[in-house]
Amino acid sequence: MGLILLGAAPYDLQFDTVLDVIITVALIGVWGGLVLLCFTKQRFFHGLAGLVFAPLAVYAASRLGKPESAWARRFYGTRRPDKQAKAEQRFRPDRRTEQVKKWVRDGVGGTPTQEYEAKVAAGRPPSAE
Numbered sequence: 001m002g003l004i005l006l007g008a009a010p011y012d013l014q015f016d017t018v019l020d021v022i023i024t025v026a027l028i029g030v031w032g033g034l035v036l037l038c039f040t041k042q043r044f045f046h047g048l049a050g051l052v053f054a055p056l057a058v059y060a061a062s063r064l065g066k067p068e069s070a071w072a073r074r075f076y077g078t079r080r081p082d083k084q085a086k087a088e089q090r091f092r093p094d095r096r097t098e099q100v101k102k103w104v105r106d107g108v109g110g111t112p113t114q115e116y117e118a119k120v121a122a123g124r125p126p127s128a129e
Contacts, residue, residue: 034061041065041072066091 015021031050034057038047043060050057065071067087076084092098111119 031057034058037061037071040070042069064090 015024031054034054035047035050038044038050038057038060041060041063042065043063046056046060046063050060064083064087065076067076067084072084072087076087110116
């Protein structure tokens with residue numbers, strides 16, 4: 001949004017000559033491919049931001065994919081167990097950014113029912129039977 005407010009036009013197309021059209025179509029194709037690659041690696045924020053700021057799409061496309069992503073299922077797994085292990089280590093569920101995402105999701109949508117009930121049950125004093 002800041003780039004747009006400053007007057008940047010990321011989608012400014014030039015159609016003066018045939019060469020301009022070819023170059024523009026090729027660049028948009030590469031840019032779209034990089035953004036699509038971000039999405040297949042489950043880097044959704046980078047992909048969306050890459051729609052406006054192309055260098056971010058290049059950066060995210062060159063990074064490691066998340067272990068559950070379509071990219072990892074196709075290119076890591078049994079083909080490249082070293083990459084799969086590296087992705088699982090990098091994107092482990094207890095990392096700080098996952099905790100922040102969970103807090104935000106719970107704040108917006110509420111804690112999932114099973115988790116909430118488990119917390120309530122753990123917080124209650126034991127009943128005298």
